[in-house]
Structures are given as structure tokens and as C-alpha cells.
Amino acid sequence: MGRYVARRLLLTIPVLIGASFLIFAMVYALPGDPIRALAGDRPLPASVQAALRAEYNLDDPLLVQYGKYVLGLVQGDFGTDFSGRPVLQTISERLPVTATLTGVAIVFEIIIGIAAGVLAGLRRGSFFDNLVLVTTTLLVSIPVLVLGFVSQYVLGVRLGVVPVAGINEGLYSYLLPGLILAAISLAYVARLTRTSLADSLRADYVRTARAKGLDRRTVVVRHTLRNSLIPVVTFIGADIGSLLGGAIITESVFNIPGLGRAVFESIQRQEGSVVVGVITLLVFFFIFFNLVVDVLYAVLDPRIRYE
């Protein structure tokens, strides 16, 4: 297991380099002259412009710029934006917001998704089962953008039960955005739980447990659920990584200052350093949670062994 984890960690390095270079190369082509944009209406003296260009390595070719960037990165230096603010500071402000949003979303996935899936899986073909099937289809089909606006309008503007936008009311203001962010994954969790549970209910060991006289409740809770939740747990684990990087629409609709918004705002301001830094971080999280899930798989399911 230790060797497996070490090999996987080594494999993340080329992926991180590839992904950050891809973003870096695109940002390198960002339109406009950031130095002139920074100066605003008052033109900077040519010498100051040249000094600034040198400071931000703007005159180097792409590969040299990228090399210098990576060199800083491995020393924990994410660079600064053009107003001299460290990118790491932006990240440390924005990351907790996105992490809270993702956390709320994951809690919704676990509670609603698993509950709906279990109830549907226990009674295949029942009214509730069909209800779950139709609801999950709707959730998967309605774009996050639409779901966000409609729920914001109905719950926030018309009924006033949740804050319309922003994060000024603490955890309460994350409630609706978290639910919206969770929507699609929640539907998948419910479906996955449903099929997985229905599959395990037909397994031999469940029949054995019933045959030796255990009541249905014990069979379901102690024997069936523990096994059928393995794929669900791993799905949710991997989803943490995806949600962290996929929150930009939710953050935009509900005006939440998270990492996705940070990337968006930086692109508008032609701040390449923030874009590359944040996305590299998101890629790292994505890979990290996928690795955790693969390890978790082996822990939860003794049949799976990595050399």
C-alpha cells in the first residue's frame, strides 16, 4: 500500500506540471498590456514600465517565464498580482469560502442523497422509488444556472426564507448555494445508493442472514448497507475535488467570493498569476481527493489490494 501511494503521488507531478503549463500558456496569451492597464490614465515613464516588466518577467519567452514560475512554486511562492498582493493571500481568503460551500454541499449529498437512495432501493418499484427516479432526472437535467436563479427567486426574493445573495449571514447564507451546488451530485448519490443497495439485497450473504433468523432491520443496517455504501462513499470522496473546482456558476449566481470568482475576476483584470495559482491548486485538490478515494477503496473493501 505504501508503495502504491508513493507511486501515485509521483504520478501527480507530471499531471500538475502539464495542467499548470496549459493554463500558464493560455494566460500568457491574455489580451492587452497588463502594465498599461495597471497604470490607468496616467502613462507611466518608459523606465518604470521596463522595470515592472522585468520584475514580472514579462519580456521572457513563455518557457522561461513558466520555468521561473515553477521555481517559485516549489519554494511555496505563488507570486504576486500586479498590485503587489501575494497570490497566496488571495487564496487564503477565498479558499475557506469555497471549502465551506463544498462542505455544505457534501453534507446535503450525504443526508438527502443517501436517505433517498436507501428508501428507494429498499422498495423497488414503489411510488417513492419512482418519485426518486423522476426527481433525480429533473435534478440532472436542470442546469445549475437555472436551478440557482429559480430557487434564488422563489426562496430568496418571493418567500424571503434564505438570504438572496452574499455570505453576510454566516453558515445560513451557504444553505441554498450549497444545496444548488450539490444538486447534480445529490441525484447521482441517490441513484448509486439505490442500485447498489438493490444489488446487495439479492446477494447470498443477505439471504444467509435472513435465513438464520435476523430481523429485516438488522440485515439491512448491519449487513447490506455497509457493503452497498462503499461505491457511494468513494463517489462522494471524489466529488469533493470536483465541487471545489466546479463552484464558479453557483458562486456567480449567489455572489459568493470563492475561488471560482477569484479566477473569473482575475481573468477580467488580466491577472495571470492568480488564475494560474488558483487553478493549479484546484487541480492538486482534484488529484488528491481521487487518490484518497482509491486508498479508501482498499480500506473499505478487503477484496481490493494494491501491490
Next chain:
Amino acid sequence: MSEPSTSQRRRPDEGGEPHDREEDREVGTTALASPDVDGVDEKQASLWGDAWAELRRKPFFWIGGVLAVFFLLMALFPALFARGADPRACSLSNSAQPPSGAHWFGFDQLGCDYQAQVVYGARNSLQIGFTGVIGLLVVGVVVGALAGYFGGWVDSLLARITDVFYALPLILGALILLRVGPEARIFGQPVPIISERGPGAIALALVFFGWMTAMRLVRSQVIAIKSSDYVAAARALGAGPMRILVRHILPNAVAPVIVYATITVGALIAAEAALTYLGVGLQRPNYSWGLQISDGQNLLRTAPHLVLIPSAVLSLTVMAFVMMGDALRDALDPRQRS
């Protein structure tokens, strides 16, 4: 042995994954009972025959199919659906009027008939959805087939490249590409398609950051199938890699790809709306549901129909493809049959 009529038929294959074996058990008996694979008139219970019989009984498939045809017609002949209204004929005196008997969808802020606006938005959405899916299938199938068939260092290299793209969030990646696109230069020349802020650029950005799932699907299918007996037989008969891939392996890997492609049309349509909403997608004077939602956002309190109507139409379009894809998956996976 050239047998175009059987290229889609599943053959018994012992070496496949458990998944494949289960599918084959269903059709294997018929295939074995009639070893004459060139029989044309004989009614075969092929995977596709079974799937169609199954599909016909699924309400989801019909709802999705009817919706998809409806929106397809809307994209092709928007004038028929606009009830005679011209999307360019606007009068500010009608600004943001709510829906009425004469104008079912009301008017937008500039006083244009909203039904015409929404109807004319269908073409861009569907165009991006379909060209995007075709594009990512081409990339995904080619890369996946090469990686799966040749294995070794080719596979390692292609799999790593896929990992790189897979780890990048789709919307963020496409957002940057589209932001950079209009002024991107390669050797001083504007890049074709991507430098024009049209539907083509959006489709291309979505393909660029969205081909990985198709690649992984095809790759795993190819790996599962390439060790089967009929591929060995074809190789023994002297078929080259290209022929084996195109004639023998890919037709059998097609089922999961079709399911994926159908659902992805919907996903890409939703992604286009999201990118347009973020301001990097379609621009006026293009018609786009994302643009209408984004414009209506400011009037959400006073004229909610400006957001709600394009939202509903967008959702129904995405739903059409998701429902068809779901029904197809159930129909093509015999394990689900009771």
C-alpha cells in the same frame, strides 16, 4: 470474410469483462444457434434489436425523443415557432411587458417579442451541443482507441495527457480559453474559429476541455475487446491494426459511447449557457438562452418572466437528451432487465 450486416452484432466472446459476458449470454444462444452469420432475413435478437424493443416501452425515451425533435425543428425552422413575430422588430414602449394572450412570452427589456427571441435561441444551443459532441467524440474515440489498442508507452503517454485535462475544471478551462481566444495569435495570425466569438469557438473550447470521458470509455472498451477470440481470428487472417480497430473493435464499443454522447449533448448545451452567462460565450446580436437569462437577472424582481422562460426552455432541452440517454443506457445494459 466481409459481413457488413453483422458488424453490429455481438459475438460470443470469452475473454471480455464480466460485463460483456453477461450481455453475450443474452444474445449468445441465438448467435450459436445460427452460426451462419451472413443470414440476412433471419430475425436476430441482436443487442440493438433487444434494445429497441426495450426502448419502445420506456416513457422516458418517448418524452425525451418528442422534446428533442420539437427543439430540433425549432432550431431548423424558427420562424414557424415564433408565431410570425420578428425578433428584430422591437419597440421600447413594450419594454419588459409580461406575457399576454397576443404575446405568449411577453417582451424583453428592449421591447422585442420574447417568444421570437427565445425561439431563435434554439439554433445556437443545439448547434453547439451537436458539433461539440461530434468533436469530442472524434478526439475521444481516436485517442482512446490508439491508447487501448497499442498499450505500452503509447497508452502511458496518452493516459497521462488525458489525466492532465481531466483534472482541469471544464467551465474554468473553457472560460480562460474563450477569454483569451478573440485576441489569441499564433505566429501573428488570428487562430481560426477560436478567434471569432461565435458558436464555433464555444464548441471548440468545450471539446478542448471535454474529450477525456469519451477517451476513457473507448479505451476501456477497446482493452476489454481486443483480447477476444474474434479479434485474434481477424489478426490470424492477416488483418492490420487499422482494420481490426475500425471493423472489429470499435463497432462493439459503440453502445456505451452512444449513451454518453446523448447525455453529453444536453450537458454541453447547459455549459454553453453557463459560459455565455459568465460573459465569455455568445454575444449580442446572437440569440442565446444564456444571454437572455443573464440580461433578465437584473429585472428578476420586476419582470421574472425574462429569466424564467428561457430557463424553462433551456432545462427542457437539456432534459430531452438526459432522458433519452438514461433510457438508452437502461436498454443497452441487459443486466438491468428483469
